[in-house]
Structure formats: C-alpha cells, structure tokens
Amino acid sequence: xxxxxxxxxxxxxxxxxxxxxxxxxxxxxxxxxxxxxxxxxxxxxxxxxxxxxxxxxxxxxxxxxxxxxxxxxxxxxxxxxxxxxxxxxxxxxxxxxxxxxxxxxxxxxxxxxxxxxxxxxxxxxxxxxxxxxxxxxxxxxxxxxxxxxxxxxxxxxxxxxxxxxxxxxxxxxxxxxxxxxxxxxxxxxxxxxxxxxxxxxxxxxxxxxxxxxxxxxxxxxxxxxxxxxxxxxxxxxxxxxxxxxxxxxxxxxxxxxxxxxxxxxxxxxxxxxxxxxxxxxxxxxxxxxxxxxxxxxxxxxxxxxxxxxxxxxxxxxxxxxxxxxxxxxxxxxxxxxxxxxxxxxxxxxxxxxxxxxxxxxxxxxxxxxxxxxxxxxxxxxxxxxxxxxxxxxxxxxxxxxxxxxxxxxxxxxxxxxxxxxxxxxxxxxxxxxxxxxxxxxxxxxxxxxxxxxxxxxxxxxxxxxxxxxxxxxxxxxxxxxxxxxxxxxxxxxxxxxxxxxxxxxxxxxxxxxxxxx
Amino acid sequence: xxxxxxxxxxxxxxxxxxxxxxxxxxxxxxxxxxxxxxxxxxxxxxxxxxxxxxxxxxxxxxxxxxxxxxxxxxxxxxxxxxxxxxxxxxxxxxxxxxxxxxxxxxxxxxxxxxxxxxxxxxxxxxxxxxxxxxxxxxxxxxxxxxxxxxxxxxxxxxxxxxxxxxxxxxxxxxxxxxxxxxxxxxxxxxxxxxxxxxxxxxxxxxxxxxxxxxxxxxxxxxxxxxxxxxxxxxxxxxxxxxxxxxxxxxxxxxxxxxxxxxxxxxxxxxxxxxxxxxxxxxxxxxxxxxxxxxxxxxxxxxxxxxxxxxxxxxxxxxxxxxxxxxx
Ligand SMILES: Nc1ncnc2c1ncn2[C@@H]1O[C@H](COP(=O)(O)OP(=O)(O)OP(=O)(O)O)[C@@H](O)[C@H]1O
Ligand SMILES: [Mg+2]
Numbered sequence: 025x026x027x028x029x030x031x032x033x034x035x036x037x038x039x040x041x042x043x044x045x046x047x048x049x050x051x052x053x054x055x056x057x058x059x060x061x062x063x064x065x066x067x068x069x070x071x072x073x074x075x076x077x078x079x080x081x082x083x084x085x086x087x088x089x090x091x092x093x094x095x096x097x098x099x100x101x102x103x104x105x106x107x108x109x110x111x112x113x114x115x116x117x118x119x120x121x122x123x124x125x126x127x128x129x130x131x132x133x134x135x136x137x138x139x140x141x142x143x144x145x146x147x148x149x150x151x152x153x154x155x156x157x158x159x160x161x162x163x164x165x166x167x168x169x170x171x172x173x174x175x176x177x178x179x180x181x182x183x184x185x186x187x188x189x190x191x192x193x194x195x196x197x198x199x200x201x202x203x204x205x206x207x208x209x210x211x212x213x214x215x216x217x218x219x220x221x222x223x224x225x226x227x228x229x230x231x232x233x234x235x236x237x238x239x240x241x242x243x244x245x246x247x248x249x250x251x252x253x254x255x256x257x258x259x260x261x262x263x264x265x266x267x268x269x270x271x272x273x274x275x276x277x278x279x280x281x282x283x284x285x286x287x288x289x290x291x292x293x294x295x296x297x298x299x300x301x302x303x304x305x306x307x308x309x310x311x312x313x314x315x316x317x318x319x320x321x322x323x324x325x326x327x328x329x330x331x332x333x334x335x336x337x338x339x340x341x342x343x344x345x346x347x348x349x350x351x352x353x354x355x356x357x358x359x360x361x362x363x364x365x366x367x368x369x370x371x372x373x374x375x376x377x378x379x380x381x382x383x384x385x386x387x388x389x390x391x392x393x394x395x396x397x398x399x400x401x402x403x404x405x406x407x408x409x410x411x412x413x414x415x416x417x418x419x420x421x422x423x424x425x426x427x428x429x430x431x432x433x434x435x436x437x438x439x440x441x442x443x444x445x446x447x448x449x450x451x452x453x454x455x456x457x458x459x460x461x462x463x464x465x466x467x468x469x470x471x472x473x474x475x476x477x478x479x480x481x482x483x484x485x486x487x488x489x490x491x492x493x494x495x496x497x498x499x500x501x502x503x504x505x506x507x508x509x510x511x512x513x514x515x516x517x518x519x520x521x522x523x524x525x526x527x528x529x530x531x532x533x534x535x536x537x538x539x540x541x
Numbered sequence: 542x543x544x545x546x547x548x549x550x551x552x553x554x555x556x557x558x559x560x561x562x563x564x565x566x567x568x569x570x571x572x573x574x575x576x577x578x579x580x581x582x583x584x585x586x587x588x589x590x591x592x593x594x595x596x597x598x599x600x601x602x603x604x605x606x607x608x609x610x611x612x613x614x615x616x617x618x619x620x621x622x623x624x625x626x627x628x629x630x631x632x633x634x635x636x637x638x639x640x641x642x643x644x645x646x647x648x649x650x651x652x653x654x655x656x657x658x659x660x661x662x663x664x665x666x667x668x669x670x671x672x673x674x675x676x677x678x679x680x681x682x683x684x685x686x687x688x689x690x691x692x693x694x695x696x697x698x699x700x701x702x703x704x705x706x707x708x709x710x711x712x713x714x715x716x717x718x719x720x721x722x723x724x725x726x727x728x729x730x731x732x733x734x735x736x737x738x739x740x741x742x743x744x745x746x747x748x749x750x751x752x753x754x755x756x757x758x759x760x761x762x763x764x765x766x767x768x769x770x771x772x773x774x775x776x777x778x779x780x781x782x783x784x785x786x787x788x789x790x791x792x793x794x795x796x797x798x799x800x801x802x803x804x805x806x807x808x809x810x811x812x813x814x815x816x817x818x819x820x821x822x823x824x825x826x827x828x829x830x831x832x833x834x835x836x837x838x839x840x841x842x843x844x845x846x847x848x849x850x851x852x853x854x855x856x857x858x859x860x861x862x863x864x865x866x867x868x
Pocket of ligand 2: 069
C-alpha cells in the first residue's frame with residue numbers, strides 16, 4: 025500500500041537560511057509521526073509547505089503516490105490536509121462556532137438573498153468539539169478565551185474538515201496537562217480511523233504516549249526516522265543535536281540575600297485572593313499551578329500590567345504606588361510575558377528592535393539613540409542565547425517559534441533587571457535551549473537577581489526552583505523548599521480541588537516562611 | 542484539483558528588480574511624472590514654477606511630518622485643516638484686533654496649537670476613544686471657533702514685514718516656506734530614526750500591548766505625537782496667514798485629506814508600525830507636482846480633485862501589490 029503522503033527531495037531556501045534541504049518523508053495511513061528537531065530545524069517550514077502556506081523551491085509532494093501541488097491553503101483542505109499552526113490563526117472578534125467553520129459558513133438561501141445559517145454552523149461546530157470531548161461555549165468570542173481554549177478551537181476547526189492527514193505544530197505547548205491527555209486521545213482515535221498524523225513537539229515525554237514513529241530534522245535535513253520503541257529521550261536528543269548530549273548538572277545552590285520583592289495581600293476579584301509572598305535576591309522562586317490558576321494574573325499584577333483591587337507591592341523595601349510596567353521597569357523589575365506574539369514582540373520589526381525594546385530608555389543620551397550600543401546589546405543576546413537568525417535586521421516574525429521566545433527573554437535580560445518575572449519562558453523551546461535557559465536562570469540567581477519562574481511543565485519548576493509556591497484558583501496554597509516534594513505530590517496539590525469559602529488562614533503557610541529557615 | 546508540482550525558483554534578477562521597484566516605487570513614479578510634465582506641461586521646467594511648487598506644498602509638507610507620526614502610531618488626525626484655519630484666525634485677532642506684538646502672538650498661537658491637541662491626545666489615551674472620533678470633534682469645533690472669533694471675515698492688515706514668512710525668499714530664489722518645510726522634515730527625520738521617542742512611535746503602532754509591557758510610556762508617546770500635530774498645524778496656519786496677509790477663518794480647510802493622502806502614498810501604513818518621513822515628503826511632492834502640472838495644462842480644478850482621489854487609490858493598490866514579496 026502506498027504511503028498516504030510523501031515528500032521527495034523537498035528544498036526550501038529563505039534569504040540566508042536553507043530551511044529544508046532535500047527532505048524525503050513519507051507517512052502511512054493510520055500512522056502518528058512525531059516530527060522533532062531543534063528550534064529552527066525546519067519543522068514549521070515543512071508544515072507550512074504541506075498546508076499550502078508556503079511553496080517549496082524544488083521537490084515533489086505526493087498524495088497516494090500521485091504528484092500534487094499545493095498552491096494555497098484552500099487546495100490543502102481540498103486534498104484532505106489540515107493543519108493546526110504553532111502560531112494561532114483565529115479571528116478574535118468572531119465566536120467559537122464561527123471560527124471553527126471560518127471561510128465555509130453554510131448559507132440559507134432566500135430567493136436571491138442568502139444569509140448565514142447559524143444553526144447549522146453551531147451544529148457542525150458542536151460535532152467537532154464533541155469529538156474532542158471538550159465543552160466550550162459556542163457563542164463565546166474567541167478573544168475572551170484562554171490560550172488553551174483557543175488551541176482547542178483550532179484543533180476542532182481542523183477536525184471539522186475530517187481530514188485524511190492532520191498536521192499539528194506544537195499543539196500542546198500552551199495546553200494544561202488535563203487537556204493534553206484529551207488531545208492525545210483524540211490523536212490516537214483519528215489514527216485508528218485511518219488518518220495520517222504529523223505531530224510536532226518539543227516535549228519528549230509525550231512521544232511514547234502519542235506517536236508510532238519519530239522523524240528528526242536537523243538544519244533542514246532529515247537525520248533519520250525510527251520506531252517509537254527505539255526512541256529513548258537520549259537517542260532522540262543525540263539525533264537532534266548531532267553530538268553526544270548530556271544535560272548538565274548545576275551543583276551550586278544559590279544563596280538568598282535580602283528581600284527584593286514583597287507582595288502583600290494582593291487581591292483582584294475573580295483572579296487573585298490575598299496573595300502574599302516574598303522574593304529574595306539570589307533565589308529562583310517557582311510557581312506551580314495550572315493554566316487559569318492565577319499565576320499569569322499574579323505576575324501581570326505585580327508588573328502593573330493589570331489593575332489590582334487592593335494590596336501592596338514593595339520593591340527593595342519601598343512601596344511602589346500605582347504600579348505600571350514603565351514604573352516597575354524603572355524599579356528594576358522585568359516580565360517576560362507568556363504570549364510572545366501578542367504581548368512580547370512586534371513581529372514585523374527587526375530582531376534588533378525587539379531585543380532592545382525594553383532598554384530603549386537606557387540606550388540614549390539626551391533622547392538620542394545610541395545605535396552602536398543597541399547593536400552591541402542585541403548581538404550579545406544573539407550569542408549568549410544562541411538565537412538562530414540570519415541577521416539582526418530580519419523581521420522577528422521570520423524566526424522560528426523557539427527563537428522568537430528567546431528574543432522575548434533577551435529583550436528583558438538587556439534591561440539588567442533586579443527581579444525577573446518569567447511567565448512560561450520555555451514555551452516552544454527545544455531541549456538544549458531549555459537547558460541553556462535553566463542555566464541562565466541559575467546564573468542570574470547566582471548574581472543576586474530574584475527570579476520568579478512559571479511553567480506549565482511542573483517538572484521544570486521542580487528542576488530549577490529553590491522554592492516552590494503552589495497556586496490554585498487565585499490562592500497560594502502551599503510552599504516547599506527544593507527537595508521537599510516530589511513530582512507526584514506536587515501534581516496532586518496543583519490539581520487539588522479547593523472550596524470556594526477558602527479563608528486566608530489556610531493560605532498563610534506560603535506567606536510566612538522564609539527561604540533561610 | 543491535482544496538478545504536477547512545478548519546480549519554481551524565481552530568478553534572482555527579477556526578484557531584485559521587483560524589490561527595488563517596491564521600495565522606491567514612489568521615487569520612480571515621481572521621476573516619471575516629472576518627465577511627463579516636462580514634456581507636456583507648458584512652462585513646467587521654469588525655475589520660478591518649480592520653486593512655486595515647493596512653496597505651494599510647504600504647509601502640507603510641514604503638517605505631513607507630524608501626520609506621519611500620527612499614522613505610524615496607528616492613529617489618525619482629521620482636525621489639522623481646521624486647526625490651520627483656527628490658528629490663522631487667532632493670529633489675526635491677537636496681532637491685529639488686540640494689537641499684541643506680532644512675535645508674542647505667533648508664540649501664543651504655536652503654544653495653543655500644541656496644547657489643544659495635547660488635550661485631544663489626553664482624551665484619546667485616557668478614555669481609549671478612537672483618534673478619529675476625537676479629532677473629528679476637534680475638527681468641527683475648531684472650524685466653528687474660527688468663525689466665532691472672526692465673524693467669518695478676514696482680519697487685516699498685518700505689518701508689512703510679516704509677509705517674509707509666507708512670501709519671502711532665501712538667497713533670492715528659494716521660498717521661505719520651502720526652507721521651513723525642509724528644516725521640519727530634517728528634524729522629523731532625525732526624530733523618527735535616531736531618538737528613543739521616534740522608535741517608541743513605531744513600537745506603539747507596531748504592537749501597543751507589547752510596547753506597554755516593555756515599559757514604553759504608550760500614553761505619553763501618543764500625547765506628544767498629538768501635540769506635535771497641533772504644533773505643526775499652528776505653524777502651517779501662521780505661514781498661510783503670512784502668504785495671504787490676513788487672519789482668515791477658512792484657509793486650510795480640507796487640507797487634512799491631501800496630507801493624509803500624501804502620507805499614505807508615501808508608504809506609511811494606516812495599520813500603524815511602519816512609514817517614513819522621506820516617503821511622506823515624496824508623497825507631498827507627488828501630489829503638488831500633479832496639481833501644478835494639471836493647472837499648467839488647463840485641467841479644470843474639479844477634475845483635478847477627481848484625479849487626486851484616483852492617485853490615492855492607485856497608491857494603496859500599489860502598496861497591496863508589493864506585499865507578496867515579503868513571503
Ligand atoms: N518567512 C521566513 N523568512 C525567512 N526565514 C524564515 C522564514 N520562516 C522561517 N525562516 C527560517 O527558517 C528556519 C526554519 O524555521 P522553522 O520555523 O521551520 O523552524 P522550527 O523547526 O519550526 O523551529 P521551532 O522549534 O523553533 O518552532 C529558521 O532559521 C527560520 O529563521
Ligand atoms: Mg516551529
């Protein structure tokens with residue numbers, strides 16, 4: 025039986041980058057193929073070629089062994105290839121149901137007139153969501169959904185086409201654990217029904233759960249394709265990186281100094297409930313919590329990005345009144361936001377601009393920009409974070425997802441903050457870069473900076489933090505020091521159901537203890 | 542629909558030519574227009590005519606500089622025409638009716654121009670009201686105010702020496718307004734490329750939320766942009782008053798559309814985040830040369846308006862055409 029989809033000698037050249045280099049690839053009916061590779065290896069480029077969003081420079085695509093061309097996304101749909109992109113592509117102002125059927129809304133004909141058949145839209149959309157086993161309000165505006173919910177809408181949209189080949193580009197990078205499991209079930213079911221699936225991810229632990237086979241890309245070339253049974257994390261990592269790779273240990277434990285940031289009785293209705301804690305210089309404070317637990321709202325409130333109802337924020341012992349991002353930055357606080365596309369970057373702007381956005385106010389003499397210094401700072405970050413980019417002047421939007429994430433982090437490192445709030449800094453970052461970022465976080469702590477570290481991957485919090493706060497429904501519910509808790513217990517605490525009438529007394533353990541004790 | 546995959550690599554030369562045209566399309570269009578007018582419009586090439594064009598576009602050019610900032614930041618300002626009329630009227634009232642020394646009157650007019658627009662900017666920022674709505678309200682009230690204070694009569698006479706700013710020459714041949722325009726463009730070009738403020742303007746227009754979270758004072762930036770727009774409109778009003786030697790309640794009315802058109806032709810995106818002063822300058826020149834040429838060739842004024850409208854449409858289509866090369 026011929027493969028359902030195959031690529032032969034596909035090449036794609038971008039200015040300064042060979043993104044795909046004579047790639048051969050084939051996918052069978054009912055197969056789930058994990059597509060792996062470092063940031064910038066060419067995974068998304070391959071995905072875009074299959075989805076019709078990009079054209080290869082040379083090579084051939086075959087479906088059922090018949091050569092085809094995919095000139096645009098419409099053609100890809102018609103051929104039964106559906107793609108869920110890494111960077112989301114929903115229309116924020118439309119409803120969930122309208123987005124799922126975007127561009128093919130059924131019409132009601134009334135003589136010469138036609139109007140949108142909303143009942144039918146909702147019916148089809150409902151069917152797609154049911155297949156996913158998620159409940160979402162069909163009439164909710166997409167702009168009001170969390171990123172995770174939006175991701176589910178994307179996937180429902182793809183499913184509604186009943187595709188033959190479904191391509192998922194990092195579908196789980198923004199999903200909480202519970203929904204990841206749901207997604208994996210859906211993927212397996214689609215495979216059993218005979219669909220072919222390409223699944224891009226950086227989370228190696230997902231592979232045995234979801235994939236049958238694994239293909240690794242490196243610098244645009246296929247390194248190899250192996251069965252999932254042979255795909256140990258170590259083997260995959262070696263294939264991705266090209267050398268024998270060992271995650272390094274950091275022995276040095278940091279040594280907390282004075283309180284840098286003190287948060288007292290922070291309240292924001294519906295999101296934050298009497299949150300009180302301290303962050304010490306030289307420590308990494310991890311926040312473990314599910315999406316929607318209030319962790320993002322917490323850092324945004326501290327940073328002055330959202331208004332609070334009551335509470336107090338002290339930086340180095342002085343209260344900051346009317347916090348705003350501008351004022352917080354002046355006080356030495358930085359925030360790397362979770363949504364790089366909307367909050368972290370100006371995608372059409374050059375890498376140089378995005379790496380110096382937050383430090384513009386320091387890079388000038390009497391208001392005149394010092395371009396040499398800006399160049400120097402940006403270049404320094406490109407090197408120390410190994411950002412893969414053709415030059416400093418290319419639009420940041422052309423970088424691969426993981427490299428964009430590094431630009432967000434670099435932008436804030438360039439401000440030389442005293443306290444760095446990192447909201448999901450490892451989203452979409454490859455394992456090697458993740459190690460680099462962990463190192464960086466430890467190094468910064470070593471230099472006396474206080475770091476607040478948020479990650480949906482609880483393993484990461486355990487790995488990097490000196491102290492862990494558990495956040496749940498806007499409350500800080502528990503506090504632990506490094507080594508006091510294992511992954512399993514932490515998981516249960518994070519997911520624990522807490523009552524509505526929770527009083528502040530039971531949240532206090534996190535607020536009293538100091539890391540020294 | 543199944544076709545054979547073709548191997549397609551765009552020839553480098555073709556791609557580069559296309560890129561060049563896309564980037565400097567307006568310059569090419571300007572040169573072509575210049576050539577055509579040189580051939581077909583009588584007396585077009587006379588130095589006096591060319592300098593006249595420069596004088597005629599000067600006020601638009603000055604206001605277009607600030608408008609470029611406004612549009613790059615993702616806003617729009619439709620009030621500048623009225624602000625010119627109001628400034629001219631106010632100058633007449635202050636200097637002629639109230640007999641305030643001319644220099645002081647000029648200073649007051651410039652300051653109030655910046656202040657009123659600053660207030661509009663504050664409202665825009667504080668209550669997140671679309672700039673279009675705020676400046677539309679300003680447009681209507683300023684135009685009304687101009688008539689209120691002047692009773693819709695021109696106010697004359699200014700002292701003879703005042704004519705220098707609108708009618709005088711530097712080095713015997715270069716009109717003073719043209720010199721003022723070039724200085725303004727140079728300053729704004731510097732602001733936009735070399736200063737933190739200028740880069741903030743682009744950032745705010747490129748992604749307001751990301752800028753805010755990077756600690757850029759978004760509100761302050763927008764208010765300063767508005768103040769600059771008001772200041773330039775007031776300067777425009779003063780130059781026009783000097784040209785007509787009167788405070789006139791309706792001069793400059795409608796120029797906002799020529800200015801916005803010039804900025805858009807110059808490649809500044811109405812979506813915000815990109816654009817350039819040089820582009821706007823070329824846009825202003827283009828519209829100015831076109832009007833001048835059509836007048837020389839005896840095209841009736843109303844038809845000139847139609848032609849200007851079509852040019853704007855064409856320019857927008859052109860910028861849509863040049864997008865695909867980004868891919
Ligand atoms: N539109 C573009 N213009 C120029 N270069 C591009 C463009 N899109 C991608 N690239 C480059 O092609 C290379 C491959 O990018 P791609 O997005 O395929 O990586 P990826 O494997 O998906 O990485 P990640 O894991 O970070 O998402 C990168 O070096 C990237 O900078
Ligand atoms: Mg990618």
